[in-house]
Amino acid sequence: MNNGILTTGILLGALLGGMCGMAATQRWSYDDAPAIIGIMADGSGGCSYVRWETNDLPSAVVWLDKNGALIYRADLTTNLPVTIVNCTKKQLTYATWQDSWRFVQVARDGTVTPVTAGDQTLTVPILAQELPVSFTTDRKGFFGLLVRVPSSRVTLIRYDNK
Amino acid sequence: MTTRFTVYSAILVIGGGCLTARALTEQWRYVTRAAVQQIAADGKGGCAYVDKDASNWASVVWLNQKGAVQYATGVLTGSFMGAIINGCSANQLLYTGMIGFPMMAQVDKKGKALPVAAFGGYVLGMPLMMPFGTSLLNDKKGFFVINVNTNTEVNTVVRYLYK
Numbered sequence: 001m002n003n004g005i006l007t008t009g010i011l012l013g014a015l016l017g018g019m020c021g022m023a024a025t026q027r028w029s030y031d032d033a034p035a036i037i038g039i040m041a042d043g044s045g046g047c048s049y050v051r052w053e054t055n056d057l058p059s060a061v062v063w064l065d066k067n068g069a070l071i072y073r074a075d076l077t078t079n080l081p082v083t084i085v086n087c088t089k090k091q092l093t094y095a096t097w098q099d100s101w102r103f104v105q106v107a108r109d110g111t112v113t114p115v116t117a118g119d120q121t122l123t124v125p126i127l128a129q130e131l132p133v134s135f136t137t138d139r140k141g142f143f144g145l146l147v148r149v150p151s152s153r154v155t156l157i158r159y160d161n162k
Numbered sequence: 163m164t165t166r167f168t169v170y171s172a173i174l175v176i177g178g179g180c181l182t183a184r185a186l187t188e189q190w191r192y193v194t195r196a197a198v199q200q201i202a203a204d205g206k207g208g209c210a211y212v213d214k215d216a217s218n219w220a221s222v223v224w225l226n227q228k229g230a231v232q233y234a235t236g237v238l239t240g241s242f243m244g245a246i247i248n249g250c251s252a253n254q255l256l257y258t259g260m261i262g263f264p265m266m267a268q269v270d271k272k273g274k275a276l277p278v279a280a281f282g283g284y285v286l287g288m289p290l291m292m293p294f295g296t297s298l299l300n301d302k303k304g305f306f307v308i309n310v311n312t313n314t315e316v317n318t319v320v321r322y323l324y325k
Contacts, residue, residue, distance in 0.1 A: 023276050024268050037289045133296050134288050137249035142256055144266050147290060148283040157280055161254060161268075 024159040027141065028068030036154045038132035039143055040087040046071070047143055048087040048094070049156060050132065063092045063106065068158060072106050083124045083132050095124050189304065189321040190229030195221055195237075198308045198317045200295040202250040208232070209306050210250040210257070211319055212295065220244035224255045224269065229321060233273040235259065246295035248287030258287040 027045075035052040042048070045066030052059050059082055063072040066089070076082065076096060085093040085103065092106040093115065101123045103115035115122065136143045141160040148155065189207075196215035203209045207227030214220045215237075222245050224233040238245055238259050245259035248266065255269040256278075266278040266287045278285045288295070299305050304323040311318070 023270065024278050026280060029280070035289065039289075131294055133294065136287060137251075137256065142249055142287070144278055144280075144285040144287055145289065146280045146283050146285050147264075154289075155280075157285065159278060 023162050024141075025162065027158040027160050029146070029155050029157045030064055030068050030070075031062070031154070031156050032148075033154050036145055036156055037134070038082070038084050039134040039136050039145075039156070040084045041135050041138045041143060042066075042087045042089050043138050044089040045138065045140060045158070046087075046089055047136075047156075047158075048084050048092050049134075050082045050084065061092075061094050063087065064156075065089070071108060072110050074106075074112075081124075081129050083128050085124075095122070097129075185325065186304075187323040187325060189323050191309070191318050191320045192223075192225055192229050192231075194223070194317045194319060196317070197315070198319065199244065200247055201297045201299055201306050201308070201319065202247040202295075203298045203301045203306060204250045204252050204255075205301045206252040207301065207303060207321070208252065209319070209321075210247050210255050212245045212247055212257075213317065214244050218244065220259065222247065222255075222257050222259065224250070224273075225319070227252075232271065233269050233275065235275075246288055248295075250298075256287055264290070 031051065033051045034054045036049050037052050038050040040048050046064050048061065048063040050059055051062050058076045058078055060076060061074045061082060065071050072092065080097040083095045085095055090108055093103065095101045095103045100121060103122050105113045105115050141158060144157050144159060146155040146157050194213050196213040198211050199214050200212040201209050208225050210222060210224040212220055212222050220238050222235045223231060226232045233255060238261055243260050243264065245257055247257045249256040253271050256266065258264060258266045264284055264286055266285045267275050268278050269275045304321060307320050307322065309318040309320050
């Protein structure tokens with residue numbers, strides 16, 4: 001019964017698209033990408049993610065603030081693995097594979113600083129290389145992905161919990 | 163003789179006391195419908211989990227800090243991707259399930275479920291091409307494990323306190 005109610009609600013919700021007074025409130029949206037992976041909430045309403053292109057085109061790292069405004073975007077030269085390590089409202093750290101893993105830290109003003117460890121090699125846990133996980137919630141809301149029909153292109157949406 | 167007995171007794175008492183102080187305490191347990199795929203602690207002693215049966219049909223269950231059911235989807239039939247918990251706190255549960263088509267749902271602490279929707283398509287809580295839900299097994303006061311009966315393969319979510 002509960003399942004039936006939910007199914008009906010979902011169908012109505014999908015059809016009406018947010019016009020029926022749902023608890024979560026859409027705050028902003030961003031992008032129209034072939035795919036979005038590795039969403040990392042910054043804990044303050046913003047996030048970063050990897051914009052994944054198809055057909056061997058390069059991917060990009062995108063960092064948005066709590067209003068959905070672009071703070072930083074790095075268009076990469078390859079579609080090789082990208083892993084977002086950490087994202088806060090003050091900095092973004094991510095790693096890309098270019099012969100070896102290269103880590104960079106990005107300040108809020110867009111300044112990019114390589115992260116090094118002397119003569120040591122930094123790397124990313126193997127599972128995170130292949131299957132970057134997403135952290136999509138924070139105290140006030142969460143991120144969802146709108147998969148457009150019929151194009152299947154993807155838009156990132158910020159929702160407040162209520 | 164009396165001195166030796168006293169020393170041994172003291173060692174036993176101290177040793178036993180330490181063991182007791184450090185031991186875990188089982189707080190509650192909940193027998194699940196099928197094999198547990200993901201557990202997400204809510205940070206306050208409760209958790210939500212996803213199970214999946216032999217037919218690949220999933221269900222999502224949200225347990226409160228006493229191990230009582232706060233919300234349950236029932237069996238999500240026809241689900242090729244199962245279900246994934248996207249977030250769980252004491253106040254709300256977010257999950258993505260396949261209920262006819264993929265859809266994200268938001269559940270409040272009263273167990274009321276609402277779809278997360280937007281114009282132009284359907285909303286997911288994670289990338290479709292990487293539908294993997296990570297588990298969060300611990301909180302400030304304890305953690306969750308899955309107890310599997312090796313004879314019956316029945317899964318049980320068990321809540322332990324650190325002490």
